[in-house]
Amino acid sequence: MWNKLLSLWEARGWQAVLGHLSHTLAPERLGPSLTERIFWRADVNEPVVALSFDDGPHPTFTPRLLDILEKHDVPATFFLIGRYVRRHPDIAQRIAAGRHEIGNHTYHHRIMPLLPGKMLEHEICTTHELIREATGREAQLLRPPMGLFTRRTVDVIEACGYKTVVGDVYPRDPNLPGTERIVSRVLRRTRPGSLIILHDGGNTRSVDRSQTLTAVDRIIPELKKRGFRFITLSELIEKDKMSESIQSGSS
Ligand SMILES: [Zn+2]
Numbered sequence: 001m002w003n004k005l006l007s008l009w010e011a012r013g014w015q016a017v018l019g020h021l022s023h024t025l026a027p028e029r030l031g032p033s034l035t036e037r038i039f040w041r042a043d044v045n046e047p048v049v050a051l052s053f054d055d056g057p058h059p060t061f062t063p064r065l066l067d068i069l070e071k072h073d074v075p076a077t078f079f080l081i082g083r084y085v086r087r088h089p090d091i092a093q094r095i096a097a098g099r100h101e102i103g104n105h106t107y108h109h110r111i112m113p114l115l116p117g118k119m120l121e122h123e124i125c126t127t128h129e130l131i132r133e134a135t136g137r138e139a140q141l142l143r144p145p146m147g148l149f150t151r152r153t154v155d156v157i158e159a160c161g162y163k164t165v166v167g168d169v170y171p172r173d174p175n176l177p178g179t180e181r182i183v184s185r186v187l188r189r190t191r192p193g194s195l196i197i198l199h200d201g202g203n204t205r206s207v208d209r210s211q212t213l214t215a216v217d218r219i220i221p222e223l224k225k226r227g228f229r230f231i232t233l234s235e236l237i238e239k240d241k242m243s244e245s246i247q248s249g250s251s
Helices: 002-012 014-035 059-070 084-087 091-099 117-135 151-159 179-189 208-223 233-250
Strands: 048-056 077-080 101-104 163-166 194-199
Touching: 014 059, 014 179, 048 233, 059 091, 059 163, 059 179, 059 208, 077 084, 077 091, 084 091, 091 101, 091 117, 101 117, 101 233, 117 151, 151 163, 179 194, 179 208, 194 208
Parallel strands: 048 077, 048 194, 077 101
Antiparallel strands: none
């Protein structure tokens, strides 16, 4: 039965639809009280930008992506799925060996708002332990699968010691819109302080991230040419906090 559901999911692209809806609707619906708890983008004037990749580690695409990032000498943040870390701890290790960051993307990649509290904790904590075992890193940033969360979800994420992160530039690369479109969507929407969401893995049976990888190889030099500097997500969050304290100090 699971296989049948899974193939339906893949065939109809429901995941992409959900991802699209959630990314478009979530910030507005949650209101100002929640937006401060979730990191979307940094409020800065400096041309800094952070890259993030979800749903790995993937045995084919993550190593290829790491080569591309190395070639361009830029850091990125990888939101890893726990059960794939369990399967490919060596790839998680290779990510950590670079100057990249590792975030938590839960164990099964399920819709967080549908899970009871205990299960949510389990999804987060198991992944935390697997990341620590594989890389020695204590992850602190969590991106909810498909960008779906509620106030309760964020409460649990924070109780587990994590900051909830989404992002503001998402070209919906898992829909396979074509390399050209991924590049143009990112370039059109990136501004100072942006957090770009892309995918090096996937939680469906067939995963092809060639489009994303080719796009990344073009996006990085183009953004550099436009004066952008690539920093890690933690650095981006730090800059956001600093600009916040300057603003509140001056008012
Ligand atoms: Zn994901």
